[in-house]
Amino acid sequence: MQPDLSCSYELSPAFHDLDPMDIVWHGNYVKYLELARCELLERFDYNYPQMKASGYAWPVVDMHLKFIQPIRFGQRIRIDARIVEWECRLKIEYLIFDAETGHKINKAYTTQVAVDMKTMEMQYVTPPVLHEKLGVFV
Amino acid sequence: MQPDLSCSYELSPAFHDLDPMDIVWHGNYVKYLELARCELLERFDYNYPQMKASGYAWPVVDMHLKFIQPIRFGQRIRIDARIVEWECRLKIEYLIFDAETGHKINKAYTTQVAVDMKTMEMQYVTPPVLHEKLGVFV
Amino acid sequence: MQPDLSCSYELSPAFHDLDPMDIVWHGNYVKYLELARCELLERFDYNYPQMKASGYAWPVVDMHLKFIQPIRFGQRIRIDARIVEWECRLKIEYLIFDAETGHKINKAYTTQVAVDMKTMEMQYVTPPVLHEKLGVFV
Amino acid sequence: MQPDLSCSYELSPAFHDLDPMDIVWHGNYVKYLELARCELLERFDYNYPQMKASGYAWPVVDMHLKFIQPIRFGQRIRIDARIVEWECRLKIEYLIFDAETGHKINKAYTTQVAVDMKTMEMQYVTPPVLHEKLGVFV
Numbered sequence: 286m287q288p289d290l291s292c293s294y295e296l297s298p299a300f301h302d303l304d305p306m307d308i309v310w311h312g313n314y315v316k317y318l319e320l321a322r323c324e325l326l327e328r329f330d331y332n333y334p335q336m337k338a339s340g341y342a343w344p345v346v347d348m349h350l351k352f353i354q355p356i357r358f359g360q361r362i363r364i365d366a367r368i369v370e371w372e373c374r375l376k377i378e379y380l381i382f383d384a385e386t387g388h389k390i391n392k393a394y395t396t397q398v399a400v401d402m403k404t405m406e407m408q409y410v411t412p413p414v415l416h417e418k419l420g421v422f423v
Numbered sequence: 424m425q426p427d428l429s430c431s432y433e434l435s436p437a438f439h440d441l442d443p444m445d446i447v448w449h450g451n452y453v454k455y456l457e458l459a460r461c462e463l464l465e466r467f468d469y470n471y472p473q474m475k476a477s478g479y480a481w482p483v484v485d486m487h488l489k490f491i492q493p494i495r496f497g498q499r500i501r502i503d504a505r506i507v508e509w510e511c512r513l514k515i516e517y518l519i520f521d522a523e524t525g526h527k528i529n530k531a532y533t534t535q536v537a538v539d540m541k542t543m544e545m546q547y548v549t550p551p552v553l554h555e556k557l558g559v560f561v
Numbered sequence: 562m563q564p565d566l567s568c569s570y571e572l573s574p575a576f577h578d579l580d581p582m583d584i585v586w587h588g589n590y591v592k593y594l595e596l597a598r599c600e601l602l603e604r605f606d607y608n609y610p611q612m613k614a615s616g617y618a619w620p621v622v623d624m625h626l627k628f629i630q631p632i633r634f635g636q637r638i639r640i641d642a643r644i645v646e647w648e649c650r651l652k653i654e655y656l657i658f659d660a661e662t663g664h665k666i667n668k669a670y671t672t673q674v675a676v677d678m679k680t681m682e683m684q685y686v687t688p689p690v691l692h693e694k695l696g697v698f699v
Numbered sequence: 700m701q702p703d704l705s706c707s708y709e710l711s712p713a714f715h716d717l718d719p720m721d722i723v724w725h726g727n728y729v730k731y732l733e734l735a736r737c738e739l740l741e742r743f744d745y746n747y748p749q750m751k752a753s754g755y756a757w758p759v760v761d762m763h764l765k766f767i768q769p770i771r772f773g774q775r776i777r778i779d780a781r782i783v784e785w786e787c788r789l790k791i792e793y794l795i796f797d798a799e800t801g802h803k804i805n806k807a808y809t810t811q812v813a814v815d816m817k818t819m820e821m822q823y824v825t826p827p828v829l830h831e832k833l834g835v836f837v
Contacts, residue, residue, distance in 0.1 A: 454713065
């Protein structure tokens with residue numbers, strides 16, 4: 286049985302995330318995705334410091350965001366993040382909801398690949414440390 | 424004949440755009456795309472202030488970025504932006520290059536839709552003002 | 562007796578707040594101050610939406626930050642914010658601490674003035690709505 | 700005779716620098732100061748990469764900004780930056796103007812100290828490399 290590779294993260298936008306339309310500027314969603322991703326990886330003890338300690342950087346190589354509803358100041362949102370690929374790359378899917386109404390706000394994914402920090406070479410399969418941390422069978 | 428709907432925009436990353444890997448944090452590319460997009464729309468006299476004056480907001484509803492090479496401090500990059508759809512939505516494609524070597528750094532697109540600022544209703548065809556500004560035949 | 566015009570706000574820095582030194586970029590502290598300030602003003606029902614509804618904008622006109630220690634990823638920090646002037650302008654003082662050790666990280670203040678959103682005129686005394694919200698005697 | 704330790708830097712704000720008041724969010728001025736500072740230090744061949752190569756980091760330890768006028772989209776601004784102290788610390792003063800009218804927009808300073816990147820110790824006098832780069836007599 287595979288472990289649960291998902292988590293939920295809640296936040297309210299900061300004032301400085303708003304644009305002149307009084308809604309969150311679209312580029313700031315990338316920050317929200319990262320907050321949820323770090324929370325998820327933290328659970329598996331493989332957040333940024335542990336990645337670094339393992340000798341691998343994990344740059345984002347692909348990112349897609351579909352904006353369905355705007356986010357306003359004072360609104361509470363929930364980001365559901367889930368790891369959907371880990372064999373050759375780390376792909377995470379995200380759904381952002383209004384935390385109260387449950388209305389869908391955004392749908393996104395990010396893809397990361399492992400880069401050996403000594404050789405700076407991109408890895409075409411993910412290193413064993415990822416599988417160990419996630420507790421998955423490849 | 425359709426007009427040339429493209430432009431090039433050059434920049435060097437700011438120190439505050441860098442992350443702990445000493446490369447531009449992936450979310451900051453969204454800012455670079457916007458700089459190129461505003462430059463492109465400015466040429467057609469339909470940048471943010473003119474959009475507002477025309478009664479339409481143009482939120483980004485879809486965005487995809489493929490990261491090919493990192494960007495470093497001191498590096499000069501060129502962003503080629505081109506409008507590829509304008510009938511129902513405004514879709515712009517971007518290619519980011521190293522300005523000196525010509526190596527490809529990033530490939531992206533953004534899609535925007537018109538929203539009537541009075542009714543806040545999304546428009547399923549783009550309003551005439553866009554075609555007039557772009558000088559295109561629909 | 563004057564009410565307690567202070568609050569504490571805790572956070573951990575996001576990965577995207579870090580710079581190439583692996584510490585929080587100094588400009589991002591301004592965001593942390595704002596988060597604490599909004600939390601404080603929220604308690605008095607005079608956060609950004611209520612300011613707007615009251616007909617006044619409150620731009621920051623003066624800001625000073627003294628950086629004592631860096632902030633690192635994974636570190637928990639506490640921001641103590643306190644309103645110290647409200648008669649002619651709204652001045653807030655901040656102290657940032659390491660939430661665990663209590664070591665001082667930063668000392669700052671911000672000053673805001675009321676601007677009448679209809680006339681766009683700066684107010685040389687703060688409007689009555691501020692005193693009412695704060696529950697202070699002038 | 701001491702060399703000219705000043706420079707001017709011009710820019711127009713990006714759309715993503717604006718807040719719901721349709722003016723540049725106050726925290727983004729810190730980015731503008733950094734752009735002018737990097738331009739100034741670049742002239743003396745002592746920008747971020749050369750600092751790093753010299754074995755010193757130069758964190759900002761003190762920062763003050765006085766906001767006089769707002770900055771709007773489409774406005775051209777000029778930042779005059781000038782090194783005013785270099786013996787014990789690197790202090791830079793800034794004046795931001797409207798590039799067309801010459802009206803004053805902001806007055807600021809930043810103070811940086813040298814930190815030896817091997818020992819992580821703060822230096823109470825600036826290292827000789829700074830004087831050599833600036834071409835100043837101490």
